Amino acid sequence: MTYVIRPATIEDIAGIAKVHVDSWRTTYKGIIKQDFLDNLTYSSREALWQRNIESEGNIILVGVKEEDQQIVGFICGSQTQEGEYPTYDADLTAVYLFEHEQGKGIGKAMLKQLFAEFKKLNYSSSIVKVLEDNSSCRFYEAMGAEFIDSNPIQFGGEQLELLTYGWPKI
Numbered sequence: 001m002t003y004v005i006r007p008a009t010i011e012d013i014a015g016i017a018k019v020h021v022d023s024w025r026t027t028y029k030g031i032i033k034q035d036f037l038d039n040l041t042y043s044s045r046e047a048l049w050q051r052n053i054e055s056e057g058n059i060i061l062v063g064v065k066e067e068d069q070q071i072v073g074f075i076c077g078s079q080t081q082e083g084e085y086p087t088y089d090a091d092l093t094a095v096y097l098f099e100h101e102q103g104k105g106i107g108k109a110m111l112k113q114l115f116a117e118f119k120k121l122n123y124s125s126s127i128v129k130v131l132e133d134n135s136s137c138r139f140y141e142a143m144g145a146e147f148i149d150s151n152p153i154q155f156g157g158e159q160l161e162l163l164t165y166g167w168p169k170i
Contacts, residue, residue: 008060015071017045025095036156073097075110090123115170132161
């Protein structure tokens with residue numbers, strides 16, 4: 001099967017929202033309270049992704065099956081928040097794939113394309129934040145990210161650890 005990675009458009013909102021909700025339900029099962037995951041809706045994520053796509057400064061790419069044009073994953077990044085991590089200028093804010101599409105190289109290809117887009121904007125480094133128990137930590141480490149720090153956050157009514165990884169040079 002062949003996949004294409006391309007910039008997201010307004011027409012992709014429903015597909016991105018479906019990946020977002022479905023992948024949260026598999027990725028965060030046992031990490032985030034189940035009632036929170038059960039209450040995620042496609043419509044609320046569609047509104048979020050419409051705002052994200054319309055917002056200047058966001059780079060959003062989708063992974064699409066070439067044969068039927070189904071969106072199977074997406075990645076999003078932007079400039080880091082001012083002063084947050086002064087030695088890093090870009091922020092990988094989201095990367096999600098349907099669970100059955102993971103391990104096929106799509107995530108790696110999307111990350112490489114996002115970094116290429118960052119370089120066009122003269123960004124030279126990037127961070128990513130991830131919940132401590134999320135298995136994607138291993139993906140980021142395999143892609144060369146280094147652990148930076150850990151901070152407690154309140155999410156879904158409970159305290160979790162948010163890890164920050166970084167690529168000092170992309």
